[in-house]
Amino acid sequence: xxxxxxxxxxxxxxxxxLLSYILNETGVEINTxxxxxxxxxxxxxxxxxxxxxxxxxxxxxxxxxxxxxxxxPFVKDDRILNLIRGFDDQGKVISAICGGSAFLAAAGxxxxxxxxxxxxxxxxxxxxxxxxxxxxxxxxxxxxxxxxEGNAYVEFAVAVGKELKIFKDREDELETVLFFKxxxxx
Amino acid sequence: xxxxxxxxxxxxxxxxxLLSYILNETGVEINTxxxxxxxxxxxxxxxxxxxxxxxxxxxxxxxxxxxxxxxxPFVKDDRILNLIRGFDDQGKVISAICGGSAFLAAAGxxxxxxxxxxxxxxxxxxxxxxxxxxxxxxxxxxxxxxxxEGNAYVEFAVAVGKELKIFKDREDELETVLFFKxxxxx
Numbered sequence: 001x002x003x004x005x006x007x008x009x010x011x012x013x014x015x016x017x018l019l020s021y022i023l024n025e026t027g028v029e030i031n032t033x034x035x036x037x038x039x040x041x042x043x044x045x046x047x048x049x050x051x052x053x054x055x056x057x058x059x060x061x062x063x064x065x066x067x068x069x070x071x072x073p074f075v076k077d078d079r080i081l082n083l084i085r086g087f088d089d090q091g092k093v094i095s096a097i098c099g100g101s102a103f104l105a106a107a108g109x110x111x112x113x114x115x116x117x118x119x120x121x122x123x124x125x126x127x128x129x130x131x132x133x134x135x136x137x138x139x140x141x142x143x144x145x146x147x148x149e150g151n152a153y154v155e156f157a158v159a160v161g162k163e164l165k166i167f168k169d170r171e172d173e174l175e176t177v178l179f180f181k182x183x184x185x186x
Numbered sequence: 187x188x189x190x191x192x193x194x195x196x197x198x199x200x201x202x203x204l205l206s207y208i209l210n211e212t213g214v215e216i217n218t219x220x221x222x223x224x225x226x227x228x229x230x231x232x233x234x235x236x237x238x239x240x241x242x243x244x245x246x247x248x249x250x251x252x253x254x255x256x257x258x259p260f261v262k263d264d265r266i267l268n269l270i271r272g273f274d275d276q277g278k279v280i281s282a283i284c285g286g287s288a289f290l291a292a293a294g295x296x297x298x299x300x301x302x303x304x305x306x307x308x309x310x311x312x313x314x315x316x317x318x319x320x321x322x323x324x325x326x327x328x329x330x331x332x333x334x335e336g337n338a339y340v341e342f343a344v345a346v347g348k349e350l351k352i353f354k355d356r357e358d359e360l361e362t363v364l365f366f367k368x369x370x371x372x
Contacts, residue, residue: 020231030229
């Protein structure tokens with residue numbers, strides 16, 4: 001199995017750091033891409049990309065993952081919008097957390113599907129979303145889309161893992177949640 | 187204020203991703219260093235370092251932060267051991283989580299001070315530690331040292347932040363914990 005992370009300047013790394021770890025630990029191959037060769041995340045580490053975005057083909061991947069941050073002005077770039085549409089056209093899993101959901105909205109793949117996001121009435125992004133379909137829950141799985149609020153980063157990681165069937169069984173899934181909540185005992 | 191993150195091949199990024207974020211959000215300057223120009227973390231992102239380790243001077247920093255992972259063979263490298271000793275000689279805050287505590291043990295700075303670590307009876311590292319001083323708690327603050335078990339990454343980030351006095355008040359500190367536990371309401 002293979003996962004593609006789309007990163008961008010100022011992305012929020014803790015929203016996806018559990019997910020990249022869990023995927024790698026369960027044997028999923030990981031690639032990173034961005035609109036430039038290098039980006040600096042919100043915690044100020046510099047990340048060097050594996051892939052040029054033009055070279056990324058949805059055929060090669062099982063899931064696309066997009067973290068939060070400040071998507072503007074990247075949310076207007078056709079290279080990422082078309083990549084998202086390519087994943088959606090093939091019904092591949094697309095997962096986005098916090099501000100990451102703005103890319104899905106801008107690409108037009110949300111359509112009339114339920115979504116979660118931490119973006120709330122921000123005039124920069126508001127016009128991309130149709131509030132009618134905003135979910136009441138902090139993680140929303142709707143067809144091939146998995147979206148979440150930033151604070152639900154543990155639940156988001158587990159929801160994506162579950163969709164990709166990387167957990168051995170229900171016990172493994174529950175233990176993962178409790179470990180990352182620091183509530184695993186015995 | 188200025189923080190130095192020591193990274194190494196295969197380090198566990200989610201153990202320190204909240205911390206680098208919180209520090210940056212509160213205006214702390216962040217530098218990364220390693221034994222090489224680039225390392226790949228446990229979630230497979232490639233990180234490019236800001237600083238050559240030989241150029242790092244404890245005088246320039248307020249805190250040194252070391253994540254977990256598999257410290258062997260890096261734990262035997264004098265460049266990082268001497269850097270840790272330099273921070274300790276000046277009484278600067280040194281924080282390490284999970285396997286990161288093995289670097290402090292190997293550098294000899296734990297002495298007879300209480301520590302936390304997720305390393306448990308691993309023959310590779312066991313001889314570095316003196317079990318008598320292993321803490322019962324998952325985060326331990328002892329003089330200038332802050333150490334933690336990996337699963338306590340939220341509590342670790344907040345303990346380091348508290349030591350550096352980056353929280354406005356007790357309410358700010360408590361809200362940070364609850365936000366990252368996804369338990370903040372109202």
